Amino acid sequence: MEGPAEINDKRLRFDSFDSENAKVFPDKKQRLPAMGWNSWNAFGSGNTEALTKEMILKIKELELFRFGYQYVVLDDGCYRPERVNDRLESDPVKFPSGFKAMADTVHSAGLKFGMYNDIGTKLCSGAEVGIYKHEKIDCEDYINWDIDFIKVDNCYYMWDNATFSNTGNAMYSYAPNIRSVCISGQTYSAAKDALITGSRAVVKDDYVTFIGTFDGTAPDHTPVGLRSSELIFEVDIDEPGYYEMTVSYATGKEEGVGSWLQIAVEDEIVFDEMLPSTPAPEDFTDSDVIKLKLFSGTNRIRLMNHRRQENTLHSYSEVRKELEHFAQGRDIVFSICEWGKTQPQNWGHIVGDSWRILNDITFQVGCDGNRGTAAWENDYTTSITSQYNKAVIMDEFAGLDKGWNDPDMLVIGMDGINDTMCTSHMAMWCMMNSPLMLGLDLRRVNKGDAIYNIIANEDLISLDQDALGVQAKRIFTTYSCDDPATAYIRDNNRADVLAKPLSNGDIALAFFNLSTEDNSEKITVPVDLILDSIGSKMDKSFKDCFANASSYRLKELISKECSKTLSGSFSVDSLEACGCKVFRITPVL
Amino acid sequence: MTRGSFIVSLLRAFGEEYEDIFSRGLENGWLEYEDKLYSNEPIARKNAARIIHMFLLKEKGIIDLPSIHDAEVLRDLYDCRVCANHVAQVYLRGIMDAKDLSAGGGFLWFDLDGEDDQTVIEEYIRRAVETVKNAKI
Numbered sequence: 001m002e003g004p005a006e007i008n009d010k011r012l013r014f015d016s017f018d019s020e021n022a023k024v025f026p027d028k029k030q031r032l033p034a035m036g037w038n039s040w041n042a043f044g045s046g047n048t049e050a051l052t053k054e055m056i057l058k059i060k061e062l063e064l065f066r067f068g069y070q071y072v073v074l075d076d077g078c079y080r081p082e083r084v085n086d087r088l089e090s091d092p093v094k095f096p097s098g099f100k101a102m103a104d105t106v107h108s109a110g111l112k113f114g115m116y117n118d119i120g121t122k123l124c125s126g127a128e129v130g131i132y133k134h135e136k137i138d139c140e141d142y143i144n145w146d147i148d149f150i151k152v153d154n155c156y157y158m159w160d161n162a163t164f165s166n167t168g169n170a171m172y173s174y175a176p177n178i179r180s181v182c183i184s185g186q187t188y189s190a191a192k193d194a195l196i197t198g199s200r201a202v203v204k205d206d207y208v209t210f211i212g213t214f215d216g217t218a219p220d221h222t223p224v225g226l227r228s229s230e231l232i233f234e235v236d237i238d239e240p241g242y243y244e245m246t247v248s249y250a251t252g253k254e255e256g257v258g259s260w261l262q263i264a265v266e267d268e269i270v271f272d273e274m275l276p277s278t279p280a281p282e283d284f285t286d287s288d289v290i291k292l293k294l295f296s297g298t299n300r301i302r303l304m305n306h307r308r309q310e311n312t313l314h315s316y317s318e319v320r321k322e323l324e325h326f327a328q329g330r331d332i333v334f335s336i337c338e339w340g341k342t343q344p345q346n347w348g349h350i351v352g353d354s355w356r357i358l359n360d361i362t363f364q365v366g367c368d369g370n371r372g373t374a375a376w377e378n379d380y381t382t383s384i385t386s387q388y389n390k391a392v393i394m395d396e397f398a399g400l401d402k403g404w405n406d407p408d409m410l411v412i413g414m415d416g417i418n419d420t421m422c423t424s425h426m427a428m429w430c431m432m433n434s435p436l437m438l439g440l441d442l443r444r445v446n447k448g449d450a451i452y453n454i455i456a457n458e459d460l461i462s463l464d465q466d467a468l469g470v471q472a473k474r475i476f477t478t479y480s481c482d483d484p485a486t487a488y489i490r491d492n493n494r495a496d497v498l499a500k501p502l503s504n505g506d507i508a509l510a511f512f513n514l515s516t517e518d519n520s521e522k523i524t525v526p527v528d529l530i531l532d533s534i535g536s537k538m539d540k541s542f543k544d545c546f547a548n549a550s551s552y553r554l555k556e557l558i559s560k561e562c563s564k565t566l567s568g569s570f571s572v573d574s575l576e577a578c579g580c581k582v583f584r585i586t587p588v589l
Numbered sequence: 590m591t592r593g594s595f596i597v598s599l600l601r602a603f604g605e606e607y608e609d610i611f612s613r614g615l616e617n618g619w620l621e622y623e624d625k626l627y628s629n630e631p632i633a634r635k636n637a638a639r640i641i642h643m644f645l646l647k648e649k650g651i652i653d654l655p656s657i658h659d660a661e662v663l664r665d666l667y668d669c670r671v672c673a674n675h676v677a678q679v680y681l682r683g684i685m686d687a688k689d690l691s692a693g694g695g696f697l698w699f700d701l702d703g704e705d706d707q708t709v710i711e712e713y714i715r716r717a718v719e720t721v722k723n724a725k726i
Binding site for chain 2: 046076077080081092093124125126127155360365367369373375379380415416
């Protein structure tokens with residue numbers, strides 16, 4: 001029976017996610033967040049060669065490349081909906097000249113060319129041209145088409161049940177329900193004798209269920225902390241040697257209960273496969289005998305299923321491996337778009353340059369003549385604040401040596417949001433070192449107009465593209481919580497303060513009012529709080545300089561107002577609804 | 590009903606010419622190449638939603654409802670990201686119905702990959718025509 005690939009490379013295993021010695025792709029470059037234009041929010045599946053050429057002309061006319069916008073990315077909807085002789089082709093109506101010609105046009109304009117595919121069998125549009133089982137020939141074609149960037153989506157993925165996949169695939173992504181294990185005649189109860197790590201798995205009656213990884217596609221769960229659960233039996237052994245174990249289990253095909261079981265003794269995986277099905281998820285049976293090599297003393301026998309993360313990482317790795325093979329050193333940005341489903345903040349750094357953290361920021365994308373619609377806030381992922389609220393506590397997962405959290409493409413210029421919201425959106429993304437992919441029809445932008453002034457704000461962009469490459473940390477919030485840096489707060493009736501160290505010793509300090517009401521409360525942040533929060537990310541001399549400065553020069557990066565303060569704190573007296581103030585602070589000795 | 594028949598029925602209902610429809614629909618951006626490629630295959634509800642929505646938007650000037658929040662009662666709305674707005678727009682305008690999978694009501698499901706019989710599809714097309722008529726009043 002077909003199933004997920006064997007994973008023989010230990011570096012792709014859960015236990016290696018944090019290992020700094022396990023570089024699967026040693027040639028993966030340190031790079032700043034990618035900037036450019038992506039077709040999706042502007043035109044959805046309706047993007048065409050003609051429209052893309054118009055966008056290129058506008059990028060040139062507006063000189064957006066001067067600010068760093070360099071990638072022109074064709075998103076979903078650009079392919080012929082089925083393969084021809086097993087190979088990808090462009091949609092003959094939308095892109096009649098083909099992808100190589102499109103790439104040439106982009107390159108001749110001094111820009112870089114990006115494309116899109118999906119680790120599943122189909123693209124999200126339903127086109128049956130997903131990269132699964134075509135990694136080699138597709139990557140060969142991508143390199144022949146001279147791509148510089150690839151966004152790889154996660155629809156119709158075969159080994160996961162969550163979002164945009166078959167729900168029955170839960171058999172792969174969750175362990176069975178476990179009632180007990182029996183080792184050399186002694187029975188250990190899962191509910192009473194075992195340790196459960198994390199908060200995903202729970203005890204139900206006399207068994208343990210939900211042994212797996214949280215689905216992070218929706219905004220329900222925090223990204224911080226252990227996002228999966230294991231069931232651990234600590235077994236004391238006098239004589240080292242081989243022991244026989246059976247597992248009392250029941251399988252299912254639904255969120256929380258599957259059939260795939262992993263067993264490890266300490267960090268050595270001894271079992272990693274599907275168990276035979278049982279009639280129902282509460283109909284328990286005993287497994288065949290599984291031999292374990294145990295040592296004298298206490299052995300930690302781990303029952304788990306990390307395949308949700310490992311399979312997805314493996315699939316992305318297969319794509320990257322083939323790209324690198326054919327690229328022969330060509331520099332290609334690898335943008336992971338699995339929407340936070342398998343907690344890519346844990347593993348994305350191994351294979352990608354950025355990883356989406358949630359489902360889309362809008363589902364109301366535009367088309368030619370229709371701007372599409374975005375929102376400041378809502379309950380699902382489809383708003384600026386939904387994405388921000390998660391990304392803002394993910395700074396520790398990002399960095400030059402890892403890659404970047406991606407709270408999705410910019411929605412600036414779409415209907416449903418005003419200029420203040422768009423400005424804060426831009427400032428948030430820049431403070432959080434997010435990729436800056438414009439998602440609007442650029443034909444409606446002119447130099448000096450409101451949208452232009454937002455997307456071409458060099459001062460804000462310089463924060464995103466600062467060479468130090470440190471995502472801002474939230475150091476204060478008006479919402480009551482224990483730790484503003486890690487608390488997952490979805491109530492937008494608040495203001496946040498973010499701080500970010502910069503390569504020249506300056507610090508960026510941003511005040512965001514998330515609320516749709518004006519905030520007239522004065523917010524003050526002392527220097528000590530800033531340095532306590534982000535000082536560890538600063539060069540010591542810069543930190544000392546900031547701590548001992550006699551005064552500070554401030555530039556507000558939206559109004560461009562400059563000021564100076566002698567005090568050891570920074571304040572804003574008020575913030576308009578959904579508004580922000582962003583300061584670049586320079587210490588003066 | 591096949592995709593091709595659906596498209597012809599839609600145009601007939603609006604009293605429009607359907608000769609060379611694929612070229613015109615593709616050119617005007619309310620049909621996809623897959624509609625031509627799979628014109629002899631049964632039409633799934635998500636594709637019917639897309640074609641109706643894009644036809645009304647592109648050919649009849651029916652602009653999108655600004656918020657699709659109320660369509661979030663559909664449990665499968667976000668199961669297809671490229672379909673979500675199409676589904677929401679035709680559902681919220683009362684053109685295509687959801688299915689209620691619970692006996693007591695309340696578990697609404699669009700059934701993206703499902704297929705409707707001819708009578709149901711003709712009713713959806715009739716409602717699309719009514720939507721345009723009402724928009725003109």
